[in-house]
Amino acid sequence: MKIKSQTDFWSGLMFLLVGLGFAWGATEYSFGNSARPGPGYFPFGLGILLAVLGAVVLFKALTIESEDGGRIGAIAWRPLGVIVGAIVLFGWALPHLGMVIALPLLVVIAAMAGDEFKWLEALLTAAFLTVGSWVIFVWGLNLVIPLWPTFLGR
Incomplete structure (x- = not known):
């Protein structure tokens, strides 16, 4: 499998891992229910959304060719x-x-x-x-x- 855009690959991987980390961390809190959400409800949902976004960006990095390969420059x-x-x-x-x-x-x-x-x-x-x-x-x-x-x- 070839990485077609390095910037999309690494940012997608970061979003995926951070999102899963937040979702996993939120399981330590009470979820409540939709009518009365607990402290774990919102961070869990955001973590899952971030992980899905990361998966989409990661998929794009592996399937859609970018112009210059999406090279990563120096860290600012x-x-x-x-x-x-x-x-x-x-x-x-x-x-x-x-x-x-x-x-x-x-x-x-x-x-x-x-x-x-x-x-x-x-x-x-x-x-x-x-x-x-x-x-x-x-x-x-x-x-x-x-x-x-x-x-x-x-």
Whole structure:
């Protein structure tokens, strides 16, 4: 069997493995039912969808010829480091600085990893995601997520 697109092959394999890993990890939680889903319901479904997407991309990589063989270039270490660093910073900042500061910080720092960074776009995206996250998670789902920094009191 010949790999006809290396980029599709490796990305499809990654999606497949990560999706199966999440689906398997979600089996440790209660599923509930469709009317009252438990904590394992959503991650299991997303994991299966990601694995199916990976299988489709993997199948495409093995059956459809790409122009240059879909060669994989060098790993972009700087953007990878910036994005991973932004996520680690968000994990620390959320309980300490609250969602109102931590989420825009994550978005702006992660946006700086790209070659076409624009302050206005990053700030508008950060504002939209912060308001949207508040509406969905805090207001809609009643999750207990700190909104403001702990030093401002609760």
